[in-house]
Amino acid sequence: EAGVAQSPRYKIIEKRQSVAFWCNPISGHATLYWYQQILGQGPKLLIQFQNNGVVDDSQLPKDRFSAERLKGVDSTLKIQPAKLEDSAVYLCASTPWRGTQYFGPGTRLLVL
Amino acid sequence: GENVEQHPSTLSVQEGDSAVIKCTYSDSASNYFPWYKQELGKRPQLIIDIRSNVGEKKDQRIAVTLNKTAKHFSLHITETQPEDSAVYFCAAAPNGNNAGNMLTFGGGTRLMVKP
Numbered sequence A: 001e002a003g004v005a006q007s008p009r010y011k012i013i014e015k016r017q018s019v020a021f022w023c024n025p026i027s028g029h030a031t032l033y034w035y036q037q038i039l040g041q042g043p044k045l046l047i048q049f050q051n052n053g054v055v056d057d058s059q060l061p062k063d064r065f066s067a068e069r070l071k072g073v074d075s076t077l078k079i080q081p082a083k084l085e086d087s088a089v090y091l092c093a094s095t096p097w098r099g100t101q102y103f104g105p106g107t108r109l110l111v112l
Numbered sequence B: 001g002e003n004v005e006q007h008p009s010t011l012s013v014q015e016g017d018s019a020v021i022k023c024t025y026s027d028s029a030s031n032y033f034p035w036y037k038q039e040l041g042k043r044p045q046l047i048i049d050i051r052s053n054v055g056e057k058k059d060q061r062i063a064v065t066l067n068k069t070a071k072h073f074s075l076h077i078t079e080t081q082p083e084d085s086a087v088y089f090c091a092a093a094p095n096g097n098n099a100g101n102m103l104t105f106g107g108g109t110r111l112m113v114k115p
Helices: none
Strands: A005-007 A010-013 A019-024 A031-037 A044-050 A053-056 A065-068 A075-079 A088-095 A107-111 B004-007 B010-014 B019-025 B030-038 B045-051 B056-059 B062-067 B072-077 B086-094 B109-114
Touching (some): A010 A019, A019 A088, A075 A088, B004 B086, B019 B030, B019 B109, B030 B062, B045 B056
Antiparallel strands (some): A031 A088, A065 A075
16 A cells, blocks of 8 residues: 655755645545654654544644644645744654554755 | 653664663553654654553564553564664553544664674
């Protein structure tokens, strides 16, 4: 089966600019997650969707980050405006109900 | 919320030796404990997981043990090979979330297997 797809793979922007990431989960996976992985650290959950509804976004910096999952399939994560400390790899993962989380290749963001 | 501590942060072993990575968690409601392997520049990949109704699980050279009373779990890799070199992450998830497993990850262990 096809894996979790993410784009772009790399993005370089200047601080205060905006950026958006896209994720296409594995077909049939109802649950989708966005993680932030700062260099040298473990992934940190930002937001979890069940179909097109938000289950948990308690760790999402809502003053600058937003995410949506229209139609319960693809998802986008946006940062506006970006800060230097947002430099990280943004990982998308999907899972069937209570199943194993499968990760995408990630988008590596560098904010200058 | 859940807090997962992982030790050691780096581990160097000789090829053929065993490697042990330990994690502790804080939330007694956690009942799902996966381990992920992440090679440089690659995505995390699940290598083994355990649920709280089991104390030990083994898959070839990899085993995981769980002590719910002490709130710690460990990854054991036997007969290590150079291709085992990677960063390993433990994680924990509670059973209270009806939509799936909300994972809290440890800080990672960089394992280096010297040939």
